Amino acid sequence: MKVLVPVKRVVDYNVKVRVKSDGTGVDIANVKMSMNPFDEIAIEEAVRLREKGVVTEVIAVSCGVTQCQETLRTAMAIGADRAILVECTDELQPLTVAKLLKALFEKEQPGLVILGKQAIDDDCNQTGQMLAALCDLPQATFASKVEIVDGLLRATREVDGGMEVISLTLPAIITTDLRLNEPRYVTLPNIMKAKKKQMDVFKPADLGVEVKSHLKTLKVSEPPQRSAGIKVPDVATLVDKLKNEAKVI
Amino acid sequence: MTTLVIAEHDNTLIKSGTLNTVTAALQCGGDVHVLVAGSNAGAAAAAAAAIVGVAKVLHAEDAGFAHGLAENVSAQVLAMASGYSHILFAATASGKNIAPRVAAKLDVAQVSEISKVDSPDTFERAIYAGNAIATVQSLDAIKVLTVRTTGFDAAPATGGSAAVEAVTAVAASAKATFIGAEIAKNDRPELTAAKIVVSGGRALGSAEKFAEVMTPLADKLGAAMGASRAAVDAGYAPNDWQVGQTGKIVAPQLYVACGISGAIQHLAGMKDSKVIVAINKDAEAPIFSVADYGLEADLFVAVPQLVAAL
Numbered sequence: 001m002k003v004l005v006p007v008k009r010v011v012d013y014n015v016k017v018r019v020k021s022d023g024t025g026v027d028i029a030n031v032k033m034s035m036n037p038f039d040e041i042a043i044e045e046a047v048r049l050r051e052k053g054v055v056t057e058v059i060a061v062s063c064g065v066t067q068c069q070e071t072l073r074t075a076m077a078i079g080a081d082r083a084i085l086v087e088c089t090d091e092l093q094p095l096t097v098a099k100l101l102k103a104l105f106e107k108e109q110p111g112l113v114i115l116g117k118q119a120i121d122d123d124c125n126q127t128g129q130m131l132a133a134l135c136d137l138p139q140a141t142f143a144s145k146v147e148i149v150d151g152l153l154r155a156t157r158e159v160d161g162g163m164e165v166i167s168l169t170l171p172a173i174i175t176t177d178l179r180l181n182e183p184r185y186v187t188l189p190n191i192m193k194a195k196k197k198q199m200d201v202f203k204p205a206d207l208g209v210e211v212k213s214h215l216k217t218l219k220v221s222e223p224p225q226r227s228a229g230i231k232v233p234d235v236a237t238l239v240d241k242l243k244n245e246a247k248v249i
Numbered sequence: 250m251t252t253l254v255i256a257e258h259d260n261t262l263i264k265s266g267t268l269n270t271v272t273a274a275l276q277c278g279g280d281v282h283v284l285v286a287g288s289n290a291g292a293a294a295a296a297a298a299a300i301v302g303v304a305k306v307l308h309a310e311d312a313g314f315a316h317g318l319a320e321n322v323s324a325q326v327l328a329m330a331s332g333y334s335h336i337l338f339a340a341t342a343s344g345k346n347i348a349p350r351v352a353a354k355l356d357v358a359q360v361s362e363i364s365k366v367d368s369p370d371t372f373e374r375a376i377y378a379g380n381a382i383a384t385v386q387s388l389d390a391i392k393v394l395t396v397r398t399t400g401f402d403a404a405p406a407t408g409g410s411a412a413v414e415a416v417t418a419v420a421a422s423a424k425a426t427f428i429g430a431e432i433a434k435n436d437r438p439e440l441t442a443a444k445i446v447v448s449g450g451r452a453l454g455s456a457e458k459f460a461e462v463m464t465p466l467a468d469k470l471g472a473a474m475g476a477s478r479a480a481v482d483a484g485y486a487p488n489d490w491q492v493g494q495t496g497k498i499v500a501p502q503l504y505v506a507c508g509i510s511g512a513i514q515h516l517a518g519m520k521d522s523k524v525i526v527a528i529n530k531d532a533e534a535p536i537f538s539v540a541d542y543g544l545e546a547d548l549f550v551a552v553p554q555l556v557a558a559l
Contacts, residue, residue, distance in 0.1 A: 016513055017377045026381050038495075094349070095358055118495055122376050124361045129319065129349035138320055138424035141346050144488065154428070158488045159342040160441075162432040166318070169424045178478070178495070179488055214358030218371065219384040226520055229541035235554040238526065238544050246524045246541065248445070248503040249470065249559065 001111035001170075002057045003046040005080065006101055007039040009064055009071040010121040023219045035071045038116025040078070041176040044183040045146065046114050047079035054148050055111070057081050061104055063097050065089055069199065076194035077186040083199040090211045094122075096204075098130035103207035105135055110171060112153070117142050117175040128175035138168040141175040250279035250369070252335040254303075255326060257343050258285060258293035260315065263300070265442040266339030266396075268403035271300055273396040275404070276366040277335045280304040283411075286325045286418070288315035294413050301405040306413045313421025316430070317343055320422040323350035328419050330355060333391060334369070340395035340498075341441075348395050357389035362498075364400030378494040379517035398441055399500035399521055433487060440490065443473035445503045448492055448519070451479035452508025452529070452548060459485040462549060463507065465556045475499065475519075477509045493518035507548045511536030528552065 011017055012032040020027050035043075046058040060075035062068040063086040072083035086100050105113060118125040132139035140146065140155030144163070147154050153168040158177045204211050232238045242249045252274040257264040267283070274281045281302055285294040286309040294308040307329065313321040326347070330336060336351060338344030340362045352359035364382075365373035371386045372394065440446065447467045453459040459480065467474045476486035478493055492499055494517040504522035509515060511527070511534055519525070520539050527540035530547050537543040544551055 011377070013514070017380050019381045026377060093358060095353060095356070098353055120378065120494065123374075123378070123494065124359070125345050126349040126352070126359050126361060129346065130353035130359075132319075133323065133350035133353040138422065139346075139350075141319070142342060157342075159430070159432075161489055162430065162487070164316070164430040165428040167426045167428050172424075177488070178482065178491075214387065214389050215360065216386045216388060217383050218386055220376075220381050221384070223375065223379055223382050226525075226539045228538050229525075229543065231537070231543045231545060235544065235546075235551055235558055238542055238555065239558045241542055242503070242524070242526070246503075248524045 001055045003055045004059050004110040004113045005042050005046045006061045006115050007075050008036040008119045009068045010036045019222045025220050036116050036119045038176050040183040041180050042114040043075045043078045044181050063100050073194050076197045077190045085201045094124050094126040097127050099209045101131045102134045114174045132173040139173040142177040143174050144177050144179040250334040252277050252281050253333040254283045254337045256283050256285045256297050260287045260290040261292045263296045266341050266398045269398035269401040270337050270339045270396045271404040272401040274337050275302050278369050286314040286322050288312050298411040298413050299407045299409050301409040303411040306411050307416045309416045309418040311418035316427040318425050319346045320425045322347050324419045326351045335392045338395045340397050344395050352393035357391050359393045361395050362397040364397045438473045440473040440497050445470045445472035446475050446501045447472045447505040448475035449507050450477040450509030456485045462552050469559045477515050510534045
C-alpha cells in the first residue's frame with residue numbers, strides 16, 4: 001500500500017510576520033521558510049507505518065513554487081521514498097490544491113493520504129477534508145493515533161471535550177494533530193541520501209486542473225495591538241485591581 | 250437570500266458555538282434556517298427553534314447522524330444546499346471537520362474562522378497566528394463559512410419560536426463508523442464560552458502539580474481550565490485544553506496565565522480576552538507584553554495566595 005503525503009512550504013513558525021505597509025499582504029521576502037509543522041508529523045507517521053511494514057512506499061507531494069523542492073527534500077530526508085512537485089507560481093487556494101491532489105490520488109492509487117490538519121500561514125484547515133470529499137473518501141481529521149487493523153483504519157481523533165475513535169474503510173484520508181507523533185531529526189547521511197531520490201515535476205495543466213481563484217484578498221491589515229499593562233507588586237494589589245479597576249471578579 | 254446554519258448538538262442540547270454562528274448568519278442578511286441532523290434529536294430541534302433570530306428549523310433524523318460523522322452530515326447539507334446563499338458552521342472541531350467537505354462538493358471556497366462580516370460576500374479572518382487580519386471577498390454564488398465564535402455575541406438561546414420542519418435524511422455512508430468517545434465530564438464552563446479562563450504552562454512541572462495548583466483557582470473563580478501547548482505536550486493537561494493558534498481560541502472577560510511564557514502561537518489563542526493576568530517569575534516573558542496585570546512571582550507561591558485572597 002502506498003501513502004501520499006502532501007507537504008506545504010510555509011513561513012517558519014518562529015518568524016513573526018509583518019504586514020506590508022500597502023496592505024497587500026505580509027512581507028515574506030528573506031524570511032526563513034520551513035515545512036508546515038503538521039506536515040512534518042504527517043511524513044513521520046507515514047514513514048513509521050512503512051517501518052512497521054504496513055505500507056510499502058511513501059510519496060511526498062508539494063504544490064507551489066520551485067523552492068518547494070527544498071521542502072520535498074526535507075520530506076525525503078525524514079524518510080519519504082520519492083517526491084512529486086506540482087509547480088505553479090500562482091496563488092493556490094485549498095480547493096485548487098485538493099483538486100491537484102485528487103488528480104495525483106487517481107494516478108498513484110494510494111491506500112492512505114496523510115495531511116497536516118492546518119497550514120500555519122493561512123490557517124485554513126480545509127485541504128484534507130476537501131480532498132476526502134472530492135474523492136468520496138472517509139476522513140479521520142485531527143488524528144492523535146492511527147492504526148491499520150484487519151484492513152480498516154482505526155483512528156483516535158482530538159475533538160472538543162476529549163477523544164473519539166472511528167473506523168474507516170480504505171482508502172482513507174488522515175489529517176494530523178500535534179500529539180500523533182514527534183518527528184525525528186533529520187541526519188546528515190539522510191539529507192545526502194534524499195538528494196538522490198526521485199522527484200517528478202508536473203504543471204497543474206499536466207494534471208488537468210485549472211488554477212482558479214475563488215477568494216479575493218481585498219486587504220491585509222495589522223491586528224489591533226494590545227498595549228502592555230502594569231506590573232503589580234503582590235497578590236493583594238492584583239485582587240484589588242481585578243475587583244475595583246477591571247471589575248471582572 | 251437565505252442562510253443555513255448547521256447546528257452542533259448532542260441530540261438533546263445545542264452547543265453554545267451555534268448561538269454565535271446564528272449571530273454571524275443574521276449579519277449576512279436574509280432569513281436564517283438551522284439544520285439539526287441527529288438521532289432522536291427532537292429535543293435539540295426544539296432547542297434550535299427557541300434561538301432568537303431563527304426563522305425555521307430543519308430536522309433530519311437518522312441513526313447515522315448520532316455522532317456527527319462528517320461523511321453523513323456533509324451529505325445531508327449538500328442535499329439541501331441549493332437555495333441557500335450562505336452555509337455557516339461554528340469553527341469548532343465538528344464544524345471544521347464537516348464544512349470543507351460541503352464547500353469542495355459545491356466547488357466553492359470555504360472562508361475559515363471569520364471574525365467579522367463586512368458585507369454579505371466580504372469577511373475578515375486572522376492569518377499567520379493572528380499576526381495579520383485578511384479581508385477576503387468570496388467570488389462564489391454560495392458562501393461556505395466557519396465562524397470564530399469569539400468574534401460574535403451569542404444569540405439568545407430562548408425567546409424565539411421558529412417552526413420545526415422534518416426533512417428527508419440522506420442514507421449513512423458505510424465507509425465511516427463511530428466506535429466510541431472519551432469525553433471528559435465536568436461541571437466547568439466550556440473553554441471557548443467561559444467568562445473566566447485559568448491557564449497553566451510548562452512551569453507547573455507535572456500533571457499532579459497542574460491539578461493541585463490550578464484546580465482550586467478555577468473552582469474559586471468558576472473558570473474553565475486551559476493550558477499552553479508545552480503543558481499539553483508534556484502531558485500535564487488534556488489535549489483539548491490547548492489554547493492557541495491551532496487549539497482553542499478564547500476571548501473571556503478574564504484570562505489568567507500561570508507559568509506561560511507567551512509564544513506567538515499561544516497569544517493567537519487568547520489575546521482578544523478583555524483582561525489578561527500573567528503570573529510568571531521570568532520578568533522577560535513575552536506574556537507580560539499583552540497582560541493588563543503582570544505579577545512577577547513564583548506561581549507555586551502566588552497562585553495559592555490568590556486562591557486564599559479571592
